[in-house]
Amino acid sequence: MSSRARHGGGFTLIELTMVIVLMGVIGATVAVFVKGPIDAYFASARRAALTDVADTTLRRMGRDLHNALPNSIRTPSTTPAGQCLEFIPTKTGGRYRADTDAAGNGDKLDFSTPDTSFNMLGSNAALPVDQRIVAGDVIAVYNLGIAGADAYQESNTAMVTAVTGESAAPVETGIAISAKQFPLESASKRFQVIPAAEKVVAYVCRDGNVYRTASTTFSSSCPTTGAILARHVSACQFFYSGSNQERNALARVVIEFTDHGETVSLLDDIHVSNTP
Numbered sequence: 001m002s003s004r005a006r007h008g009g010g011f012t013l014i015e016l017t018m019v020i021v022l023m024g025v026i027g028a029t030v031a032v033f034v035k036g037p038i039d040a041y042f043a044s045a046r047r048a049a050l051t052d053v054a055d056t057t058l059r060r061m062g063r064d065l066h067n068a069l070p071n072s073i074r075t076p077s078t079t080p081a082g083q084c085l086e087f088i089p090t091k092t093g094g095r096y097r098a099d100t101d102a103a104g105n106g107d108k109l110d111f112s113t114p115d116t117s118f119n120m121l122g123s124n125a126a127l128p129v130d131q132r133i134v135a136g137d138v139i140a141v142y143n144l145g146i147a148g149a150d151a152y153q154e155s156n157t158a159m160v161t162a163v164t165g166e167s168a169a170p171v172e173t174g175i176a177i178s179a180k181q182f183p184l185e186s187a188s189k190r191f192q193v194i195p196a197a198e199k200v201v202a203y204v205c206r207d208g209n210v211y212r213t214a215s216t217t218f219s220s221s222c223p224t225t226g227a228i229l230a231r232h233v234s235a236c237q238f239f240y241s242g243s244n245q246e247r248n249a250l251a252r253v254v255i256e257f258t259d260h261g262e263t264v265s266l267l268d269d270i271h272v273s274n275t276p
Contacts, residue, residue, distance in 0.1 A: 071145030136196035205236030
């Protein structure tokens with residue numbers, strides 16, 4: 001084979017250089033057009049993730065506040081102000097027997113003297129498991145959030161010591177409580193049940209997180225010892241406005257999330273019933 005034939009099968013350094021240059025130009029051109037859509041995709045994904053976290057956080061808070069004991073929501077003074085919202089949760093409620101029947105039967109809730117038991121109208125066993133009244137729960141009657149009728153001060157609450165069984169029709173459930181003379185009767189003969197493990201719940205914004213902390217006592221200093229409900233919180237504010245008629249109230253949550261330059265801000269007005 002001649003040297004001309006051997007040479008014709010390869011390529012020169014100039015050709016190689018031109019190919020490299022052309023590939024670089026093409027790659028740079030493609031990158032210019034592709035970078036924008038790719039950046040937009042990741043930015044959109046971050047915003048969607050932040051929105052999902054924000055929505056989940058607000059839904060959880062709304063669900064909790066709808067189950068709050070009437071007149072128990074408050075925003076304690078913290079530094080800075082408006083960074084904590086706390087309340088007394090309830091898991092169920094019911095109506096108590098207010099009087100005996102014509103034959104003098106039935107265990108009524110006596111407001112004239114310290115009482116240790118009463119009948120709840122209806123079946124406790126028929127409730128969902130997580131709503132059933134058990135020993136250690138706390139009964140609250142006609143909470144107004146004022147002196148003499150304030151669950152935080154335990155002036156209108158009593159601990160359940162036992163659920164003593166159910167009667168036949170009409171179905172009633174016996175509830176044994178620690179001796180208590182409740183100060184005020186409920187016009188609708190209602191009571192609420194505070195779970196033993198969560199007597200006060202606090203939502204706290206601090207250090208870029210939203211914390212949900214539950215206390216087993218009726219005291220709270222808005223701690224951050226509970227679970228982190230949300231991260232990447234760049235701003236947060238809680239407001240609470242109770243009605244003068246003590247029947248309805250409005251809790252407002254303003255929260256902002258920021259991640260890699262992407263920010264999502266949400267505001268939610270949560271209407272709660274303060275009918276005791």
